[in-house]
Amino acid sequence: MKIEQITLKNFLSHESSQVSFKGNINAIVGVNGAGKSSIIDGIVFSLFREPSRGNMNNLIRKGKKTSTVEIVLSDNSKGKIYTIRRNIPASTEDSILENSKPLAYRSSEVSQKVQEILHLDKDILLSTVIVRQGDIESIFKDLADVMKKVMKLENLEKLTDSNGPIFSVKKELEMKLENLQKDKEMYESKIAQKKDLEKEIDNLNNNLKSLEAQKEEKTLQLNQLQKNKEEEDKKRERYIELKAKLENANTQLNKIKEDVKDLEEKMKIEQELDTELKQLQEEKENLQRLNDIINQLKLISQSIKDNNNQLQKLSREIDEYKENLHTKKELEDKAKKYEENKQILEQLKRKYLEYNKIKSVYDSDREKENNLENELQRFLIFIDINKLQNDLDKISERIQNLNTEKGQKEESVNQLLKIIKNLNDVHGNICPVCGRELDEEHKKKIREESETKIKDIKIEIQKIEKELRDLNEEKRNIETKIKKALELKAKKESKEKELNDLKEKIIEEEKTLNQLKDSHDKYESIEKELEELEQYYKKYLQLQRYTQNELEEKEKNKQEILQRLDELNSKYSQLRSQLTIPDEEISRISFKISQIEKEYNNKQGILIRIKAEIERKKKELDDIKEIDNEIQTINAEILRLDFDEAKYNELINSINTLNQEVNSMSQEISRILGKLEADKKSLEQINSELEKLKTSIDKIPQIEKGLSKLEKLRNDLSGSGLQNFIISNVKPKIENNLNDILSMFNLSFSRVSVDFEIGGKSKKGKTKITAFNTAGYDLDIEMLSGGERISIALALRLAIARALLDEIGFMILDEPTIHLDEERRRELLNIIRSAMSIVPQIIIVTHDDEVKEISDYIINVYKKGDSSAVKEGVSDDQ
Ligand SMILES: Nc1ncnc2c1ncn2[C@@H]1O[C@H](COP(=O)(O)OP(=O)(O)OP(=O)(O)O)[C@@H](O)[C@H]1O
Structure with a gap:
């Protein structure tokens, strides 16, 4: 597997850099702080999502919020290209593509695929072919620990650890056993409980039988008494009813007798009131007559007044009418003359206007004539x-x-x-x-x-x-x-x-x-x-509106009013003579009438009430007879009933006593039945619990056996025995590889042997590396020259990698020559050159000019502003 290219976006000092590794030995060069190591950090991060500088967020370029690193790997033997992309923060998904085809997205899955498909084990790579600044020789002292790590032996330790899975399974089983022992104790106590309960149930059943027999006897007695009581209840009900009726009739009778006592007196008052009312009626009628006359007189007097007013008004109108008619006659001639002249004027109007018109023209012409004559004079x-x-x-x-x-x-x-x-x-x-x-x-x-x-x-x-x-x-x-x-x-x-x-x-x-x-x-x-x-x-x-006819009409009206006035005056005198009372009395008549009416109405109201009362009382006299009869009938029925209240109460007491006895028996029976029911349920419960407990305690021997087996396993796995056994199987392979590789480095050793002992949890592992020279002497690693040590260190790293990986695709060395003197540096370069036959691709971060010389591809890293930039294929001095 070769690294083809890496792209860094906002990663450490790189804002946007792309680096291709086109050579076999690729030198990354540049001044201090230019951003060289950042590229190596990028490679490690892209492969394993491993933060090299503290936490993950430190990898994001300052001032930015996200960062992306993408690495392209090639597997020429299979013709495959893998592109791995990692993002910070992890909220944006990572990805791995195989020839552009996605293989996984979630960051943990991507790391899993890197491990599975590319066979790039993080621990192996970081301990062998990725060598950080000045770390080459650290393999000598760390070999045992490195082996432990790359062989994943730590996992074995974890297995037997006090927090480990074996321990926790054992703990679990012990707890289970403890619980089962408790179940066993419980089982035995439940058996004892069961026996007690069965005894109690027998006793309860015997009590129940005797109580039920007693209750039956008492119930029969009670039923007989209840029957008697039912009959007595009916009698009593009727007795109470009759007694209430009797009391009611007596009360009613007394009330009526009291009420009719004053009947005669009331009848006397009735007669007196009748006489008084008649007198008042007569008096009222007389006064009414007088009042009618007075009202008529008032009407006539008002009419006389109205007619007089009318007469006065009419007389004034007639006088005014006469005067106007006279003036009208005097003006008649002048009016006639006026109208005639108006007509003539109308006839003359046209000629008059024509004359005026011509006259004004004539006057102006005369003036003009005058002016012209004056002018001619000049x-x-x-x-x-x-x-x-x-x-x-x-x-x-x-x-x-x-x-x-x-x-x-x-x-x-x-x-x-x-x-x-x-x-x-x-x-x-x-x-x-x-x-x-x-x-x-x-x-x-x-x-x-x-x-x-x-x-x-x-x-x-x-x-x-x-x-x-x-x-x-x-x-x-x-x-x-x-x-x-x-x-x-x-x-x-x-x-x-x-x-x-x-x-x-x-x-x-x-x-x-x-x-x-x-x-x-x-x-x-x-x-x-x-x-x-x-x-x-x-x-x-x-x-003009005043006419003779109208005047005459008015005169006629006046006559009629005069005549009406005569009639009214004579009627007034006639009626007044009928009124025999003095004038001062007249005004009091209507008041008197109203007084009498009031008194009349008052007395009439009293009379009506008394009459109604008398009527009612007369009827009550009939009722008295009826009620007397009713009382006699009721008394006879009471006698017939023959009901005794004392005897009745005695009966009730007997019933109550019996009832109480039966009830308390019933309660006791219910209590026993309830208890029986509960006991039976408890028995059932205990039986089922016993069944369950039995199954549990049956497991005890099995668990005890398991526990002892686990204890043995833990004992077998703990300690370094197994680990050393595993290592001893790999060791010869590593040793062979090491000697193979060293043979290519042109050293004067016939063989190099490696011995190491894996340490425990608190114990550091031991390493012993011995070189045998051609003369057959063995030399401890400490005794070798610097160059020999570096050669063996590099060879050892490659040997381990080769033993554990399918193939070694690349090696990364960050500043390998740092702290080395001239000679050792030179020797290292020779070794690197020789290593080319073992590792096809080497990436070296360096300041060293000689390294540049042996490199076939130079990647120049420099600062552009505050960001790192990359120029490929040229050295920094070009
Ligand atoms: N998160 C970050 N954002 C921006 N710059 C950073 C960040 N972390 C570190 N740096 C800076 O990046 C620069 C490059 O660091 P790097 O270790 O890659 O340099 P180098 O070229 O390997 O230097 P040297 O040769 O001294 O080892 C340094 O100046 C460092 O201060």
């Missing part, structure tokens, strides 16, 4: 346009002449300027004008003359220009005047036309106004008249 200033035109023509002519003159003068100047210029351009002395000879003097003269002339002409031109400016100014003035004069003329003509048209229109308007004037004036005078009449007309309209 146009009277006369302007002579012809004269202005003449002046203008003259000025125009003069301007034209002056312009011609100016042009001529300007031409003269130009000519003179040309001469001057020509003089300047002359080359030679020939006059350009005349062609004659020309000297400088002559040139000068001509120039001066010409210039003087130009000056003069320019002054003249300036004069002409001034005159021209003045003339032009004057010309513009005259032209403006002419223009204005022409505009005024046209305006005046238009206004004159307008005035003429207006005058014609005014004449027409005056004509129409004259035609409408009469109607207009009439309208205005009627309108004024209507204004004056309007108040009368309004008043007339208010009074």
Whole structure:
């Protein structure tokens, strides 16, 4: 089995590293603390879930919560690849895959599979081919313990330990035996109990029989007495019933006799009350009559009052009516006039409005006419346009002449300027004008003359220009005047036309106004008249509802009321004369009536009650006879019954005594029966217990035998005898392997022997390793050189591994050269090289350059920030 690759996620100092072991000798190199050993920790953890640094959580990279390690192993002989993945914490499942096929998931199952399928035993590997820092030689002193561990001999010790399984089985059996002994004691005591119980049951049965016979005799006596009592009970019941009836009848009789004692007296009161009530009735009727008259008088008096009020109101209305009717008549003419005028006004209205309309137009036209005439007055200033035109023509002519003159003068100047210029351009002395000879003097003269002339002409031109400016100014003035004069003329003509048209229109308007004037004036005078009449007309309209017919109707009503009043007054006097009492009495009549009524009702109530009482008492007189008869009948029956209370009580006492006797017998019988029942149950219980106890105690000899066998087994297994026997079987194999391996290491020994004795629980084991040199001398391990010791130590580790494992796939050495001197280091390297023929894959963690030299694959581990990183295939100095 070879280690192909390991992947570390948040494991110790590695955040995320993947390491492949591609060589035969793989060197893991790097500075102190780079994370090299962490890789070895990763390998051990991934295989066995074994925490190398304290507890499991220490393996998680600080600051992280989870960690994962995955290792890939290959078994080339079988062509299989195994991938084992471990997680911390264990809440995430581990896994093992065989060629990508899952084999197990739970961490304990994964460890089990590693052991079973890969044949990688944790104890063997950790004690042999996985060698931690500086541990190579520790095998010499620990060999006995290592063997004990790898051979699992500790388990044998555990078997015979005082906490071990044999001990606990023995303990269990001893306890069982102890319990069974107790059962035996119990069995014997139960047998004694059983005998006592059987005796008691016999006694109880005898008592029961005699008691039952006595009880039967007493019960017969009791039955006879009970029969007698039943007859007496019936008599007694009737006797009590009759006695109660008798007492009841006597009580009733006495009560009635007491009640009828005052019958005569009551009848007398009845008569007196009858007479009194009649008198009261008469008195009441008289007063009632008077009261009726008084009520009638009151009604008539009220009616007279109402009629008088009505009369007064009506008289006032009639007076007001008469006055209004009179005023209405006076206003009638004016109202009529008003309505007529209103009609005429309506007829004239159209012409009136037309007149007003035309009149307002006429007035405005007259005003316009006036304004126009005033305006025309202002146009009277006369302007002579012809004269202005003449002046203008003259000025125009003069301007034209002056312009011609100016042009001529300007031409003269130009000519003179040309001469001057020509003089300047002359080359030679020939006059350009005349062609004659020309000297400088002559040139000068001509120039001066010409210039003087130009000056003069320019002054003249300036004069002409001034005159021209003045003339032009004057010309513009005259032209403006002419223009204005022409505009005024046209305006005046238009206004004159307008005035003429207006005058014609005014004449027409005056004509129409004259035609409408009469109607207009009439309208205005009627309108004024209507204004004056309007108040009368309004008043007339208010009074229109007053008519003569209605007045007459009211007068008629008044007469009727007067007549009614006469009738009422005479009726009042007539009724008053019937009332014979004085006025002051009248008001007390109704009070008196109510007093009498009250007294009457009161007495009548008393009378009714007395009458009912008399009636009831008369009936009671009949009842007395009936009750007397009943009493006689009851007394006769009591005599016939012949019941004696004393005798009856005697009978009851006898029955009670007998009853008590029978009951106490029954109770005793029940008690004996209960006891018998309980005893029988106890007997049954004891029998079944005895049966069970018998089966238990039958087991005692068997258990005693088992216990003695166990004791023997424990004695046989304890001590080092068996362990040493087992070891002695493996020892030759290891020794052979060791000598085989050592032969490859090129040492000068003919043989090396190994002896060890397994220690006990508190005793350390002993190891003795002896080397025999070629001369035949034996040398103790302590006497050998460092290199020889390391060679034997490594060979011994490999020898043990080979003896116990199917094959050795790899060896891991963490800093094997540490603490070694130069020579021993070199020797170790030779041995490692030689070991290649025994172990196909070696992984060495090292600082040693020479180790790097013998390695065919370098894994460089370094710190990147606070995390470890890995670079493969190169050394750290590359
Ligand atoms: N749980 C952890 N999380 C992060 N870093 C850790 C953790 N445990 C230990 N370390 C650190 O990891 C680093 C690497 O340790 P490791 O033993 O692998 O180094 P090394 O390369 O073998 O060093 P040396 O050559 O000195 O033995 C150390 O600096 C150590 O302090």
